[in-house]
Each structure stands twice: as structure tokens, then as C-alpha cells.
Amino acid sequence: MLHGLRHGREARTVRRLEDLLQTQSQRTAEDQKTINREVSYFQDHREHLQYQPMEKAGTPMGSGAVESLGKQLQGRLRGCGQFWTRDELTSLLRLAVLVKNNDYSHLWN
Numbered sequence: 001m002l003h004g005l006r007h008g009r010e011a012r013t014v015r016r017l018e019d020l021l022q023t024q025s026q027r028t029a030e031d032q033k034t035i036n037r038e039v040s041y042f043q044d045h046r047e048h049l050q051y052q053p054m055e056k057a058g059t060p061m062g063s064g065a066v067e068s069l070g071k072q073l074q075g076r077l078r079g080c081g082q083f084w085t086r087d088e089l090t091s092l093l094r095l096a097v098l099v100k101n102n103d104y105s106h107l108w109n
Contacts, residue, residue, distance in 0.1 A: 010049040014042050069100070 004013040017039045024032055042049070055061065073096055077089065084092065098106050 006051050008052045
């Protein structure tokens, strides 16, 4: 199924998942609940399954880069004795993003 998602067969992949809903005979109620939840997720997010155009545009696949940045920022902004209001934290995050993006011209203007 993952191969189908990565190679432009999103609709087919969702249909195969929907077919799982029809064959319930040998599943526990808990397994069926899990399948229902997952199929519903894919049905509700069809428009987000367009991996080929995103890959061609150079969009990173997965959340690793975002998670890594979150960890780095937490390490810098959540040290011992550091307390920030929401406004202060928002300002610091803006500065951190400008520095990470090498947008130094916006720092001084």
C-alpha cells in the first residue's frame, strides 16, 4: 500500500482499505474498531495523500526535520531558570526562525 501511495495510486490504496471494512468475519471487535478508525482517517485526508507532486516540488517526506527543530528550540528555550510569557516566547521563536533561515537582513530592519 505504501508503494501505491508513493507512486500516484492514492485512490486505489484508499479503495483497498475500504474493502477491509467489508470482510469483518474473523476479526475481534477491537481489531475492527482499529481498522474503522484508520480507514476513516485515510478517507478524511485523501487530499493529503498526493505524494508524487510534493516529492517533485522538493517537499520533505515525513516529520523528522520539524521534530528535530522542535527539539533544538526546546533545548535552547527551556533551560533551568528560564521562564517566558507567551509574547516573549513568540518573539524569541521568530528570532530563532530568522537565524535558522539565514534571514539576517530581517533581523535589523
